[in-house]
Amino acid sequence: MISIVVPYYNKSLFIEKTLKSIINNFAGDELKSEIIVVNDGSENSESSYLRNLIASIDDNSIKLIELDENRGVSIARNTGIEAALGDYIYFLDADDFFQCDSKKLLNDILISKFTCFFNLKINKKLFKHHLLDVQKVDEYVLVNLFKQRTIHLSNVVFHRSDLEGVYFEEGVAYGEDLFFIFKAILNKEVRFFDSSIAIYNYDGKFHPIRNSAYHLMLNEFESFEILYKSIYQAYNERVFLHNKFYNQNLHFDEKVVSNKLKIFNFFRFRVFYKLLQSIRTRF
Template sequence: MGYLVSVIIPVYNSEKYIEDTIKSILNQTYDDIEIITIDDGSSDESAKVIKELISIYKGKKTIKYYYQENSGVSIARNSGIEKATGKYIAFMDSDDLWKDTKIEAQMKMIEKTSMKACYCGFLDFFQEDNLTKKRKMKLLSGRILYDFLKDDVICWTGTWVMEKSLVDKNNIRFTENCNWGEDLEFFFKIAAITEVCCVGEYLALYRIRPNSLTTSSSFLKRSEDIHVLINLDKWMKQNADKLIYKNIDKISNLIYQFRIPFSLINYTYAYINTSSNEDIHKNFNSVYEKLYTNHMKNLSLINGLKSLKLYVKLYLMRFRLYKYRPRKNLE
């Protein structure tokens, strides 16, 4: 008999996928799992699908269903944390999948290393073609925060298992009313307060649906996660006594000199490369503000080649944007 793992799933209009998602948890080779679904005001048949599964597996598996008025994924996840009764918690989106051995492999690694949090590799799962693809990432253990901030380690939400006490004792929750980056902020904080072990296998599948691919307009919105990063820097300084890192300035420098420009540049670059000339012209002021914000002045070579690539992208975009300028020339 192992420790109970509470798997928290925020659900919003996921009737087509939630059954497969839940079954990938039910099929885990690790038995001591409770599934907590938080229905964030779905208007489809998600609730019906979940309740049918609860009925089918009653007495065999623990599946819990809770409903809330539409409040966003962060509030749903936070509600799941409050309702979780396991010593460990894990998170899963309502359309993603796990390989059968994921939780068992991670719990064994936690036991082996005595670390309180664990992540694993993941695959992009292209639903339309039924293909999977590995992302280029390092699978490191121990003090991973610097590598995490540098985007060398990619710890997606569905890859984690951690002691619930970590988030409770340190009052770590997902930032509410935040559309982008709330998951990164949460897991950056986890990596700042504890060493993290890693299962060097790709045991989670991030589903990419044809109709859910990021649209060009949403790339501009995604750059709003810089506010999350600014808040993260403040949190690090306010909670310095809780961190396993003593050089707070190094963390702050990585946030401001790399991670914030990284977000602004990459999302704006994606927007420009997926948008029509007409759309770019229409959103000229918004794009201009992102490419000439004071945050760009902080960009440095702190992250070597990755930082250099950001400089290249930045100047390519500024050059391209020049032809879309209004009558007034760019400064």
């Protein structure tokens, strides 16, 4: 069985489409699934809407867990993990949409015995990882996935065995999903599929970098030289872009911030500006 965890916070405009996208793909008794919706202390009207919607759908596979206050997406997802009964766990945000190519692919996931990794579809754009079959995810594979911009919760179905002792970092506002994936799949065997299973509905917002998981990732993966350098570079680029777009001059500890921030010239800024959309979606 696959457990699909959907954290919900004031997403009434999207949640019906999100839930129905899951139900429609898993229709039929041969594919066992459960949908765990965790209401993360939404406003009263939003909570009422969610309860009424689930009641109207009348599907026994949907379980609703309601937190008494807004505690953040990491706690909501961790709550879903603890409640999940499936051998596989998948996370879908309340404004993203599940869209699997075929029932056969879903069945392949449920019998694979591995964490399954897919291409990433952001709105209408597809990002490919260019990997196939089962591979051990060392730091080189992880850096490739990182640089191909294909690491996102919506394109990974986790085998429960790979999540033993792995949880989302509480109190971290941005990048907690990337850190979670890194911890879950590094040095594990993962099955790669050349297809996508969800649409990540990117809203175009440029989130600030304060309280991000960058520091945690750098501390955790310092011994992995290639991976560390890749995260370090992305962090510096993120700081630079944040300062440019918000007209700020943020400073971080010397371990993280390098002098590269002071030597970006106009040409390099143009290059990173073109990559901005991709960088936004990662953290």
